[in-house]
Amino acid sequence: MNILSKQKVRGIVIESKAKGENDKWLTVLCKDIGKITVKSRSCRKPNSKLFGCSGLFSYCDYIIDDHLGFYQLVSGDDLKHFFIGCDDLKKISLANYFVSLSNKMLKHGQADNEFMYFLLKGLQMLDKENKALCDIGYIFELRSLIILGFMPYTDECSNCGSSDTIFFSPEGALCKNCVISESIKIDPETFEAIDKIFTTPIDSVFKLRFDSETKKQLSACAALIMRHYMKTSFTDYDMYKNEKWY
Numbered sequence: 458m459n460i461l462s463k464q465k466v467r468g469i470v471i472e473s474k475a476k477g478e479n480d481k482w483l484t485v486l487c488k489d490i491g492k493i494t495v496k497s498r499s500c501r502k503p504n505s506k507l508f509g510c511s512g513l514f515s516y517c518d519y520i521i522d523d524h525l526g527f528y529q530l531v532s533g534d535d536l537k538h539f540f541i542g543c544d545d546l547k548k549i550s551l552a553n554y555f556v557s558l559s560n561k562m563l564k565h566g567q568a569d570n571e572f573m574y575f576l577l578k579g580l581q582m583l584d585k586e587n588k589a590l591c592d593i594g595y596i597f598e599l600r601s602l603i604i605l606g607f608m609p610y611t612d613e614c615s616n617c618g619s620s621d622t623i624f625f626s627p628e629g630a631l632c633k634n635c636v637i638s639e640s641i642k643i644d645p646e647t648f649e650a651i652d653k654i655f656t657t658p659i660d661s662v663f664k665l666r667f668d669s670e671t672k673k674q675l676s677a678c679a680a681l682i683m684r685h686y687m688k689t690s691f692t693d694y695d696m697y698k699n700e701k702w703y
């Protein structure tokens with residue numbers, strides 16, 4: 458970006474922090490330039506023109522002022538309203554998890570349009586789906602790691618190359634002779650499901666559905682690799698900690 462200039466950026470707010478009496482600091486994941494921190498001045502006043510475009514999950518074409526790398530929001534044209542009037546806490550917990558995971562995974566200035574598109578698809582599916590929320594959750598977790606370059610090896614044992622794999626670990630599949638403590642025993646159907654989640658095009662990946670046992674195992678695999686690579690998992694965000702999702 459140039460110094461002292463107005464810029465148009467397409468982005469989604471992945472973090473929104475109240476600052477002072479009426480301001481906010483936004484973290485916006487932008488097309489072509491990655492995530493940036495933007496000050497939204499006076500946006501918490503109800504009559505502010507920045508009120509609507511400064512909320513978490515706002516997806517807009519923004520005009521920002523750039524003063525030597527200090528960004529200030531000028532205006533925002535809505536492209537999509539996510540979760541407006543949503544009173545489903547499960548949805549909101551998952552959506553919060555998706556954006557905070559994205560914020561954690563991406564560094565400032567690391568442009569990743571494929572990941573941004575994937576995040577938008579995930580939020581869009583959450584927005585319109587009312588039943589299969591848990592499926593969208595573990596699919597997001599597993600696939601996001603692939604997009605960011607962590608590729609657990611699933612074709613054969615990642616340690617010895619044996620084709621007789623029955624365990625899943627953060628490094629990938631393992632046979633019974635190479636099993637480590639940080640691994641989960643899974644069925645062949647679950648290995649197949651993981652492959653599908655890794656390889657199905659982003660446009661349709663969130664529509665994949667599996668049987669209930671496979672779901673349980675996929676969810677456990679996703680939690681295992683999230684805790685290993687990202688030091689977090691959905692349980693940290695789940696407002697329904699005691700309710701069964703499966």
Ligand SMILES: [Zn+2]
Pocket residue numbers: 614615616617618619631632633634635
């Ligand atoms: Zn092995």
